[in-house]
Amino acid sequence: MNDSDVDRSSSKPPSEDVEPRPSIQRVGNYQILEEIGSGGMAVVYKGSQESLGRVVAIKALKTVLTSDPNIVARFEREAMSVASFQHENIITLYDFFRERGALFMVMEFVEGIDLYDLLERAERIPHEVAAIMALQVARALDYAHFRGVIHRDVKPANIIISRLGEVKLTDFGIARTEHSDLTEAGIGLGTPAYMSPEQIIGDHLDHRSDIWSLGIVLYQMLTGKKPFVDDEERSAMQRIRLDEAEPVKALCPDCPKELIAVIDQCMQKSPDDRYLSTQELVVELEHYVASHVHTNYRARMVFFLKEQGVISDEQTTAMLHPALIGGGYGGKARPLPRRPSGGGSQALGMLLLVLGVALGGVGGWLGYERYGPGAQAAPKPAPGVCPPADRTQQYGQLIVRVHPWANVKVDGKQLETTPLARPLMLPVGKHRVELTNPYFKTRTLEVVIRQNKAYQISETLEMKDADRGGSSPSSGSTKRAAKGAKRR
Numbered sequence: 001m002n003d004s005d006v007d008r009s010s011s012k013p014p015s016e017d018v019e020p021r022p023s024i025q026r027v028g029n030y031q032i033l034e035e036i037g038s039g040g041m042a043v044v045y046k047g048s049q050e051s052l053g054r055v056v057a058i059k060a061l062k063t064v065l066t067s068d069p070n071i072v073a074r075f076e077r078e079a080m081s082v083a084s085f086q087h088e089n090i091i092t093l094y095d096f097f098r099e100r101g102a103l104f105m106v107m108e109f110v111e112g113i114d115l116y117d118l119l120e121r122a123e124r125i126p127h128e129v130a131a132i133m134a135l136q137v138a139r140a141l142d143y144a145h146f147r148g149v150i151h152r153d154v155k156p157a158n159i160i161i162s163r164l165g166e167v168k169l170t171d172f173g174i175a176r177t178e179h180s181d182l183t184e185a186g187i188g189l190g191t192p193a194y195m196s197p198e199q200i201i202g203d204h205l206d207h208r209s210d211i212w213s214l215g216i217v218l219y220q221m222l223t224g225k226k227p228f229v230d231d232e233e234r235s236a237m238q239r240i241r242l243d244e245a246e247p248v249k250a251l252c253p254d255c256p257k258e259l260i261a262v263i264d265q266c267m268q269k270s271p272d273d274r275y276l277s278t279q280e281l282v283v284e285l286e287h288y289v290a291s292h293v294h295t296n297y298r299a300r301m302v303f304f305l306k307e308q309g310v311i312s313d314e315q316t317t318a319m320l321h322p323a324l325i326g327g328g329y330g331g332k333a334r335p336l337p338r339r340p341s342g343g344g345s346q347a348l349g350m351l352l353l354v355l356g357v358a359l360g361g362v363g364g365w366l367g368y369e370r371y372g373p374g375a376q377a378a379p380k381p382a383p384g385v386c387p388p389a390d391r392t393q394q395y396g397q398l399i400v401r402v403h404p405w406a407n408v409k410v411d412g413k414q415l416e417t418t419p420l421a422r423p424l425m426l427p428v429g430k431h432r433v434e435l436t437n438p439y440f441k442t443r444t445l446e447v448v449i450r451q452n453k454a455y456q457i458s459e460t461l462e463m464k465d466a467d468r469g470g471s472s473p474s475s476g477s478t479k480r481a482a483k484g485a486k487r488r
Contacts (some may be wrong), residue, residue, distance in 0.1 A: 027104055028097055028429065030058055041065060041073075046109060049094070056094060057110075061103040072103065079105050081149050081172040089140035091160070091170040110165050113310050115156035115217070121308045123224045127256055128293045129304045130221035133159065134262075135285040136167035137214055142278040144172075145207040146405055146419070152205065154213035155194040156220065163311050164319055165298030180263040192236045193226050197269050199236045207278055207403065214281070215266025223251035227267070241269075258288045276458050277403045279419045396449035397423040398433070399456040406435035406443075406461060423454060437461055 008066055023084060025032055030047040036057070037044040047058040065071045079096040086092070095106035115133070119125070125133070151158075151172060154337040160168045178277070190199055196212035199205055219227050227245030228236045245267060248260045262284050268274045275281045293300060299320055306316045400408050402418045409415065410431050415424060426449045440461035447455050 001366070019458070023202060027058065027060075027099055027102075027379075028095065028106075030106060032058065041071065047106070055109045059105040059109045060257075063102050066101060066103065075103055077103070078172050081357060081446055084147070085144070087140055087143045089136045089167055090143065091168050108168075110160050110162045110168055112161050112166075113305070115159040115161065115221075118161060118310070119156055119220065119224070121310075124252070125221040126304065127222065127254075127259060128289070129300065131259060131285055131289050132293065132297050132301060133161070133167050133221065134214060134218045135282065135289055135487060137169055137217070138278060138282045138285055141170040141207070141210050141214065142282050142419075144277050145210070145403075148404060149211050150205055150207060151213075153190050153194070154198065154217060155191045156209050157191075159217070161305065161368065162269050163302070163305065163315065165301030165305070188260060192240075194433055195237065196271075197241050198271060200241055206271070208274045211266050211278060211281060212271075215263050218259070219248060219263050219267070220257050223248060227253065256288070256292075260282075262288070273473045275420055276460065277419075279401060284319075305352065323353060336465065394428040394451045395425045396428055396451055396452040398426050398431075398447060398449060399423045399454055400433075400435075401439075401456070401458045402435055403460045404437070404440075406440075406459075409434040409436065433457065435459055435461065440464060 027047075029048055029051060033046045033048055033055075035043060036046045041061050044059065045058040047056045048054075049056050059073045061071070076096075079093060082090065083096070091110065092108040093105065094108070095104075097104055137154070141151060151169070153171060154169070158169060158171045160170055162168065169262045192200075194213045194216045196205070202289050216227060222372050226236075227288070228239040228243070230236050248263055249256050262281070265273070265275055266281065275284075289297070299446040302311070302316060302319055305311050306313065311319075327470060328481055333422070398410070400406075400416075400418055402408075407414060407417050407419050408420070408424070410426065410433055410435075412432070417475070428449050428451050431449060433445045433447055435457075437443070440463055443459055443461060445457060447457070449455055
């Protein structure tokens, strides 16, 4: 939730200048248990939905604000933005209703801590933990962007870490659809230190504005400070537009170069120089986390929360499998055990040979010939690619990334819908690729697939309607990159 709406600290008593807690103990189908936060715009209660036996969070717009159409519209917009969302990294909305002239939003109750308060405790977040959190937020944004919704207020106060190690993105109160008119009143909403350059000047926004904001959050997690802050010479918004951030390496000498590269690309001043899609950012973070965190991601988060005193040893024991706790996790990922490169295969071959002789057959010799020390290792397909059934045909890969999304036809045949889970395997030669979306202009491309190489298509589709609600030419621009890479 936006920290301008609700006080981040649920443990503090409500301040005297906020609206007092209503005398009613029930709203709708929910019992109010206690007030857990209050701010200038809304009050949040912990409640109980007795019909389903679950705890919920009830966000109530203050009655003194219900006469302001802009505030009411913002509150309703938050509900409508996430009404259809079903994602593990986004707070789930259960209900939205009016009662006694007041507006109520009923949401998933998450017991934990937000990143703002966590940074107050930890100052700096360990590299692998920061990468896990950034990955979960990027996945939430990718999900929203795929559905045309831009968050526009990604910041630590809107990122919650549950006691189970889950990372949740919340507060879509100033979210907009990507092609809505953003010149209306309220465009300046947001948190200055995390706003993108184009958001500051009131330009058309797309998903890349959220990518900038997430880059700022990752920078802060790793270095312990915001890259752009007010001082006597300039405001944070002026610095975002005109200045370069202090290099991450200067503030965090041991920061991995892979994460520095991610931050640098997220925080490019021009949206065209950032990641073309949020999916690309997700892939980069997935690659880093997979190669550096060799334990359950949520377990790593739970251990970090325990180290920071957010949860107790008893709570950690109750939430994690005994095998994880018994491992004596010390804060660094332990590499997974590796399979023996040659000895194990040779031992298996010898065992098969002995069995073959004992059975009087030739199976053992065949096994030794296949697995023995002189055997050639079978070629491995490219990561994430299923090998084609026809081994006599030569193949290459086609990687397709499209914003916002598209049906992918190759040579007139519908194959997949983006985002793709894996590259497409196509026969060597020329192919006609069509990217179709009912709301956007079809893109038709000719690609040449080469054996054991990858051809990449990266496209931003252009809307069919000539009047795109004030969008800038860059929002409809197309980019294409082709690059070959030997299959590993």
